[in-house]
Amino acid sequence: MRSTVSQFTLPDLLSACPLQDATNPWYKEAAAESRAWINSYDIFTDRKRAFFIQGSNELLCSHVYHYAGYEQFRTCCDFVNLLFVIDEISDDQNGRDAYATGRIFVEVMNDPRWDDGSILAKITREFRERFIRLAGPNTVRRFTALCTSYTDCVAKEAELREHDEVLGLEEFMELRRQNSAVLLCYSLVEYILGIDLPDSVFDDPAFSKAYWAAADLVCWSNDVYSYDMEQAKGCAGNNVVTVLMEENSMSLQEASDRVGDQFKSLMREYLESKSQLSPDLPPEAFRYIEALGSWVIGNLAWSFETQRYFGANHERVKETGVVHLRLPSRFLEDSCSDSESDSE
Structure with a gap:
């Protein structure tokens, strides 16, 4: 799935x-660990290990979790790297x-005694031990539920890729929120801040609007930034740019511009909803929504600091x-999977 044009301009x-x-x-110390x-x-080939290092997952964590203490930051790095392993497999x-x-990951997150002898089970168990030590019961419950949704949607993405199928925008965004x-x-934010919000907070209308706007801000921006990498691999079907082009008969540039317009609209929604949070909500809810904003801007900044999406030309692309x-042949051996773990 490749556009016939040779270039496009990103939205600012x-x-x-x-x-x-x-x-x-704590970036340097925790990232190295x-x-x-x-x-x-030793689960990567030399090529995949280079791709892993180039992806700068820990640098992403440094931007989006800049407020985390050492132990919490290290655990977040571990989780993002664990997601990379799941993608690799x-x-x-x-x-x-x-x-x-995905079920290996889910089973261990739900029951640390579960073991099929795989490396993935061992890695997941070690992450879980660190996470459980400081996470509250509500956070753990929501996090493990999201693990199931995530792996189910990653499997759905693989099915769509297998059949070369591209979803419509509404259905795609429901999938993208999960498989990204x-x-x-975002669930790690509670763990980092040492808070454990009740479910009723997530049901609050303004909180919910700010939460989903922040999630979509990351999904839309990540997709336009990663589009070139994905089309070069021949697997851009799980990308909102492709969805827009196919559903609306848009050119690549028109789809990119549409992402920019949607980003501005979502940003207004996030900021307005954040300002309208009810004073009846616990103070921790305000801290949580504020931290989601750090994810949005941190992901943007990181995308131009790493070679993940734009290669050696990342600084020129930012400017x-x-x-x-790029030509597809350059990436034929690389992964077609792209979550927030490797933007994600």
Whole structure:
């Protein structure tokens, strides 16, 4: 699935985002520990290990969780790297096999005694031990439920890829919110802040609007930034840019512009909803919604600091906004999977 054009211009999302970016002071130490932890299992080929390092998952965590203490930040790095492992295992699988891979992750998150002897089960168990130590019961319950939704939607994505099927926008966005892992990454905010919100907070209308706007801000921005990488791999079906082009007969540039318009609309919705949060909500709810904004701006900033999406030209792309589409052959051996774990 490749556009016939040779380049397109990104929407200027950074200018449309008035939020403040920052980085975590524990980045170097915790990132090195987390990366060594994953690499100790020797699950990557040399090419995949280079791709893992180039992806700068821990740098993403530094931006989006800049307020986390050392232990919490290390755990977040571990989780994002764990998601990368799940992608590495499932990226070439069909829907049925991808579902089976995801179930290993889910089973261990629900019951640490469950074990099929796999490396994925061991890695998941070690992450769970760190997470459970500080996470509250509501947070753990919601997080494990999201693990199931995430893996189910990753399997659905694999089925769609297998059949070369592209969903319509409404159905796609329901899937994208889950298979992007952004909701799981948002769930870590409670763990970091040491809070445990009741379910009633998530049902509050203004809180809910701000929450979903923040989630969609990450999904839409990630997709327009990752589009070139994905089309070069021949697997851009799980991308809102492709969805817009197919559903609305848009050109690549028109779809990119549409992402920019939607980002501005979602940003207004996030900011307005945040300002309308009820004073009856606990103070922790305000802290949570504020932290989601750090994810939005942090993801934007990180996308231009790493070679993940734009290769060695990432600084030039940030300056000019122009993306020159790469040839598919350059990425034929790379993964077709792209969650917040590797934007995600």
